[in-house]
Amino acid sequence: MESRIRIFTGHFGSGKTEISINYAVNLRNQGKKVCIADLDIVNPYFCTRDEKEYLESLGIKVIATPKEMANAELGTIPLDTLVAFNDKSYDVVLDVGGDDQGAVALGQYNRYFNMEEYDMYFVINTTRPFTKDALGVMEYIKDIEAASRLKVKYLVNNTNLSYETTIDHILEGQKVAEEVSKLTNIPLRYTVVREDLVDSVKDKIQNEVFPIKIFMLPPWRKYLD
Amino acid sequence: MAEKVLMKGNEAIGEAAIQAGCQCFFGYPITPQTEVAAYMSRRMPKVGRVYLQAESEVAAINMVYGAAGTGVRVMTSSSSPGISLKAEGISYIAGAELPCVIINIVRGGPGLGGIQPAQSDYFQATKGGGHGDYKLVVFAPASVQEMVDLVQDAFDVADKYRTPVMVMGDGMLGQMMEPVEFKERPKKELPEKTWAANGLRGREKHNIINSLFLKPEELEDHNNKLQAKYKEIENNEVRYELYNCDEEMDLVIVAYGTLARICKNAIKMLKKEGINVGLIRPITLWPFPTEAFEKVMDKTKNGFISVEMSCGQMVEDVALSVNGRKPVHFYGRSGGMVPTPAEVANRIKGIVGGAK
Numbered sequence: 001m002e003s004r005i006r007i008f009t010g011h012f013g014s015g016k017t018e019i020s021i022n023y024a025v026n027l028r029n030q031g032k033k034v035c036i037a038d039l040d041i042v043n044p045y046f047c048t049r050d051e052k053e054y055l056e057s058l059g060i061k062v063i064a065t066p067k068e069m070a071n072a073e074l075g076t077i078p079l080d081t082l083v084a085f086n087d088k089s090y091d092v093v094l095d096v097g098g099d100d101q102g103a104v105a106l107g108q109y110n111r112y113f114n115m116e117e118y119d120m121y122f123v124i125n126t127t128r129p130f131t132k133d134a135l136g137v138m139e140y141i142k143d144i145e146a147a148s149r150l151k152v153k154y155l156v157n158n159t160n161l162s163y164e165t166t167i168d169h170i171l172e173g174q175k176v177a178e179e180v181s182k183l184t185n186i187p188l189r190y191t192v193v194r195e196d197l198v199d200s201v202k203d204k205i206q207n208e209v210f211p212i213k214i215f216m217l218p219p220w221r222k223y224l225d
Numbered sequence: 226m227a228e229k230v231l232m233k234g235n236e237a238i239g240e241a242a243i244q245a246g247c248q249c250f251f252g253y254p255i256t257p258q259t260e261v262a263a264y265m266s267r268r269m270p271k272v273g274r275v276y277l278q279a280e281s282e283v284a285a286i287n288m289v290y291g292a293a294g295t296g297v298r299v300m301t302s303s304s305s306p307g308i309s310l311k312a313e314g315i316s317y318i319a320g321a322e323l324p325c326v327i328i329n330i331v332r333g334g335p336g337l338g339g340i341q342p343a344q345s346d347y348f349q350a351t352k353g354g355g356h357g358d359y360k361l362v363v364f365a366p367a368s369v370q371e372m373v374d375l376v377q378d379a380f381d382v383a384d385k386y387r388t389p390v391m392v393m394g395d396g397m398l399g400q401m402m403e404p405v406e407f408k409e410r411p412k413k414e415l416p417e418k419t420w421a422a423n424g425l426r427g428r429e430k431h432n433i434i435n436s437l438f439l440k441p442e443e444l445e446d447h448n449n450k451l452q453a454k455y456k457e458i459e460n461n462e463v464r465y466e467l468y469n470c471d472e473e474m475d476l477v478i479v480a481y482g483t484l485a486r487i488c489k490n491a492i493k494m495l496k497k498e499g500i501n502v503g504l505i506r507p508i509t510l511w512p513f514p515t516e517a518f519e520k521v522m523d524k525t526k527n528g529f530i531s532v533e534m535s536c537g538q539m540v541e542d543v544a545l546s547v548n549g550r551k552p553v554h555f556y557g558r559s560g561g562m563v564p565t566p567a568e569v570a571n572r573i574k575g576i577v578g579g580a581k
Contacts, residue, residue: 013233013402044256044340045400071340071561073256127231127404129240130267161231164404218401219563220486 003117005084005092007106008156009148010123011131011140012098015158017048019123019192020095021055022212027091028060035083035090037063039105041075042097046216054215061090077105085112099140100147110149121189122152124180126173127161134179141184154189155181156210163221165194167201174205229406234369235260235399238302238328238392241376243268244407247326248297249275251288253307256340257396258330261302282307286314286327293323294434296421298380302328304396305346306337308354315389316355319451320436322420324383326376327361327391330399333561341561342396344482345535350393351511351542358448360455362390362462363510365481369403375508377410382462384415386454393510395534397483397563458512465514468492470503470521475577476554477503477525478569479543480532481510488532490566491573500577505529510539515546527577528552532569535559 006023008016017040024036036055038048048055049064056062063084065076084092096102106113122144124137131137141152159173174191181188190210193201198211232240238261242250250269252262262278269276275292279285285301292299303311308329318325331346333339350363362382366372372394379390422432438444466485469492470477480488485506492502503525505517518529528551531540540555547553556572558564 013231013236043400045342045396073340125231127229129230129232129236132230161229161404162402164229218397218483218486219565220483220490222565 003119004088004090005094005116005118007094007096007118007120007150008123009096009103009120009144009152010098011125011128012042012102013128014098014123014125014131015160015192016098016123017046017095018212018214018216019156019158019210020093021048021051021215022210024055024060024093025058027093028058032091033089034093035061035063036093036095037078037081037084038065038095039077039081040095040097040102041077041105042099042102044071044073048095051215077108081109085109085116096148100143103144103148106148106150113150118150119153120148120150121154121156122186123156123158124173124177126159126176127169132176134176134183137176137180138184141180152186155186156190156192157188158192160192160194165197167197167204170197170201171204229404231402232369232405233260233400233402234372234394235330236264237369237373237405238376238399239264239268240407241373242300242326242380243272243274245377245380246298247274247300247380249277249288249292249299250301251277251279251285251292251299252302253279253282253285255304255307257332257342257399258302258304258328260399261328261330282310283314286311286318289325290314290318290321290323293318293325294321294421295423296418298384300326300328302330304330304332305334305343308346308349312349312355315361316357316359317436318389319355319359319361320357321434322387322451323389323434324380324387325389326379326383327389328376329391329393331393331395333559339561340396342483342563343534343559343561344395344484345538345559346393347510347533347535347538350391351513359451360458360511362386362388362458362512364390364392365508365510366392366394366398367482367485367506369398369401370405372398373405373407381413381415384418386458387420388454388458393482395482395484462509463512463514463516464508465517466504466506466508467517467520468504468506469501470505470524472501472524474501474503474521474525476527476573477505477521477529478532478573479505479507479529479539481507481539484532484534484564487564487566488569491569494566494570495573500574502573507539513542513546518546522547522550525551528554530554530556530573530576532564533557534563
């Protein structure tokens with residue numbers, strides 16, 4: 001049974017925001033009432049809050065620090081994050097900042113997590129130098145669990161090299177993610193694959209493939225049309 | 226070929242420095258470059274080198290002065306307001322002829338400004354910043370890969386000329402993630418650091434590192450020596466890219482850093498409408514690539530446009546290089562606003578005709 005609250009954590013730069021946005025859009029497409037909260041207190045740029053307009057146009061509630069405050073470098077958590085916990089009519093996606101520093105943002109909501117089930121996903125990208133092998137990944141899982149006071153329930157293989165991603169990268173990452181899964185007994189739930197690569201990779205992966213569209217783009221890739 | 230990894234620009238700066246043999250890093254956090262210090266704090270102790278978070282930017286740059294004086298490779302990093310604080314130390318380092326690498330991941334100014342990307346530290350980087358007749362070599366990468374390569378080159382250029390080198394990128398370059406490769410670098414022939422204050426080592430007298438000259442004659446001699454060195458740098462170290470400059474052009478854009486990538490897309494958009502625009506991308510902001518202008522001067526119908534994320538700074542060097550021979554236009558956004566390719570294209574259409 002899937003929990004109402006989904007949390008995406010992982011090493012800084014593993015792709016949590018892209019997955020969170022896509023996940024929220026998928027839930028919405030299943031006809032659910034969706035709310036996404038940007039709890040990233042680490043990154044100044046390339047955050048869920050940058051896609052607020054688009055997400056709201058789909059009818060998704062976006063909980064995010066207002067733009068003028070987001071640039072104030074206060075490491076602020078949006079005030080209305082409690083809506084995600086209290087209004088149980090929402091299916092919730094929590095996009096959390098990277099590493100243990102980012103996961104700290106979850107600590108204050110501990111009592112809510114004690115009251116209700118949650119699915120915490122740990123996102124793995126093995127092209128990131130510090131999480132290139134199982135040992136590195138497990139170190140981050142340990143640190144993030146300690147900082148958030150929560151337990152990782154599922155692993156996500158999101159191995160990619162941005163616009164240079166090949167099938168080989170995904171499959172290399174898959175090996176590491178499977179090894180982590182074996183060593184930690186945490187199931188590998190999704191393998192994230194950019195939409196255009198899905199067909200050439202789906203037969204090579206046992207678990208569910210999660211196709212994504214990329215949102216966090218610099219201006220020279222974003223407005224090319 | 227080394228394996229490619231995915232890194233944030235700021236992290237890549239740190240790793241590039243480590244692989245270039247940087248022995249000491251002194252820094253102080255400031256958005257949007259904090260990840261440089263964060264990365265160094267994690268990695269430097271693991272490779273047996275020195276990471277120290279100073280109590281301020283002023284302290285950090287003076288630690289750089291001290292470490293550089295002993296002859297080791299040293300780097301510091303900051304963003305605009307922090308570089309202002311370091312300016313005094315940079316002048317001392319230039320005066321004392323010490324090699325070091327300074328990173329500036331630029332945010333909007335003046336004052337505390339904002340944390341979004343900008344290019345408004347062009348004057349500060351290329352025209353002084355600190356006091357006295359000195360110059361900083363300034364590299365302006367446009368991608369995370371180029372950032373890696375230029376940080377490593379910066380250490381070599383600094384050692385070769387005994388001079389501080391700045392690598393300047395806008396906040397976007399520090400924050401974005403791109404694939405990078407840390408290439409095997411051929412060993413450069415660099416002069417031995419016989420001047421370093423690192424003990425006698427068989428010398429009769431201690432080496433002294435200093436920027437104080439009480440006799441005006443001596444200070445003038447020292448200045449003349451620095452100027453001769455800067456001339457040599459101007460002759461040897463100019464770098465730039467010419468893009469789409471082979472044929473007759475309606476206009477030539479001059480832009481650096483990530484903005485040059487936006488301009489390249491504007492050029493592609495304009496091409497579809499039959500407007501041919503070239504690009505001069507300075508890679509060294511000082512020495513400024515004046516020679517690039519000679520190569521396109523006779524091929525551009527409407528002259529040049531300096532496109533900047535500032536209120537018009539590089540345009541002065543563009544005008545000096547063009548020297549009245551062709552019109553020089555300007556388009557800039559500031560405060561952390563990044564122009565889109567369409568905005569740049571529209572501005573150009575306003576100049577060459579075909580505006581909507």
